Amino acid sequence: MEKTGFRKNLINIEPYVAGEQPKSENIIKLNANENAYPPSPLVQKAISGFDASVLRKYPDFSGEPLKSKLALYYGLKPSQVFVGNGSDDVLAAAFRAFFNSDKPILYPDVTYSFYPVWCDIMRIPYKTIPLKEDLTIDVNDYNTENGGIIFPNPNAPTSIALDKDKIITLLDNNRDVVVVIDETYIDFGGESCIDLLDKYDNLVLTRTFSKSRSLAGMRLGFAMASEELIAYMNAVKDSYNSYPVDAVAIKAGCAAVEDDKYFKDTLNKLVSTRERLADALSDMGFDVADSSANFLFAKHDKYAAKEVFAFLREKGIFVRYFNKPRIDDRLRITVGTDEETDALINALKELI
């Protein structure tokens, strides 16, 4: 039916479909790559002790003191750090700031589903580069004229990290464009490229508090790059939303960064549970990608992913199934607590 009147001017858009957020309390939620553990007790303390009277004022424009806290932690200058409302906000600012070429930007065909959305919204031309059959990135495939490059390391939903020497090759081959590496899952494995920021002034790293720091509900992300590139991200952010991160989130983020022991203990627990789950899945005949993240990407030759997904769902265990070419034979399974992992393994044993 043709739209008439004011309806002619409404946007024509397909909404993003995120992982199910089932409301019941009696379910095991392994479908959104959330952290299995709560944030540091220092975060609880920061929130409980927060003086609400300061909320009458706008928060600090640039996200201070969180920027300084992160800079200190990662050995950078505060002017090399950008903070935003979750890494989606940070990535959107990066796309707008850095991808303004007529040539297509490049990213893997199997990767974070928001990249094409931002390209469409911002009218950025793009070209996807197929992963190899084993779901890995071959950096030689990126030796083609382009207006920028972005990929997650480790990649999602594959969970596979890219070796640093290969990243260096990619950077050396692409000095004339901005390269954004989305390090959402880097704390769980793989090698961060922070130490490459000094050498490559066209490199941008993005991060989030949603995964390794257990603050998905707080919406906090950040980017690290040269002062020059961060200044461009600030300009973008200031231009269409001048008061980015709220005052409580700033405090909570600082507390999360302060409690480094808790952070590392949680990471160690999750990595150890991940390895145990990967072994158990392999024993049951699953092919499990070599994960450097807080999730596994697994397929089974005898059981279709869609059926395993439906079976687990019936048992109240939610994992992620993507009805998409190349990956519809796999499940993305978030690493939960040990108890959740036991429940998952036991449920799968019933099936297999």
Add this chain to the structure above:
Amino acid sequence: MEKTGFRKNLINIEPYVAGEQPKSENIIKLNANENAYPPSPLVQKAISGFDASVLRKYPDFSGEPLKSKLALYYGLKPSQVFVGNGSDDVLAAAFRAFFNSDKPILYPDVTYSFYPVWCDIMRIPYKTIPLKEDLTIDVNDYNTENGGIIFPNPNAPTSIALDKDKIITLLDNNRDVVVVIDETYIDFGGESCIDLLDKYDNLVLTRTFSKSRSLAGMRLGFAMASEELIAYMNAVKDSYNSYPVDAVAIKAGCAAVEDDKYFKDTLNKLVSTRERLADALSDMGFDVADSSANFLFAKHDKYAAKEVFAFLREKGIFVRYFNKPRIDDRLRITVGTDEETDALINALKELI
């Protein structure tokens, strides 16, 4: 100097300049239209009692239960309410959802400075309609072919409200486009158009918690419209940032809405202080626009706005001066506490 290498692809942008955020504690800050009073004690209670462990999960997609709380308060369905990270976030979603015509959208020449920014970013054609000499909107000037209309009521920085019968005339003359009324300051005066939502399915109202509800630091805004139009805003939001408002902000917002007595007491205090300040300024020879907001827009025949601004700044009192055509003869002065207002009046008496 011509840009080379990756710098060729960097965005060409002019950062927005917001009101100064002076860091010293010993200043009187009347330059950002922040509320003079802290949020309700229920907000403090909601934050202090917040269970940080829930932050490991993403917040509710749609901002429940805040949407339901607002719907109940304003007599609407929850599906008629959209919540976002401050009204800038809400307005940006509205621009993207509703202004997709080749014809220009219309807004006043003197108004919120973000409208042209969003138009530029989203490539929306626009045409500004000059305010009358007395800084009021003449709705007959909007009887021209257009792709949408937006204006604040009360307008900013003029502080002047538009009569409802005139708004009805404008709506009747513009049934074929979406009309967005930005009710950021409506709680301080003027008449809300909420009761017109039933009749005009092309009407969208936007609001914020930053002004009348003292939560600028929390970043919370909302929109009210028909279910149909709100669904479009949700689709826009979901498509480029699927987890909009953080979990603490949702709780704090609910608490703010619950404490209606505190809300109205604070409004009454501010309105009464506003009238006292307006009288005092008039007595000193200022021409003060008839304010329905939490700020005044004033000029003096004998003292240039820029000089009064500089004089007050020296005294540690920050008001807002716009170095822009048509309004560079005026100051925008936020209504503070009674003590802050006394200090302002006394300082001005020294000058005048």
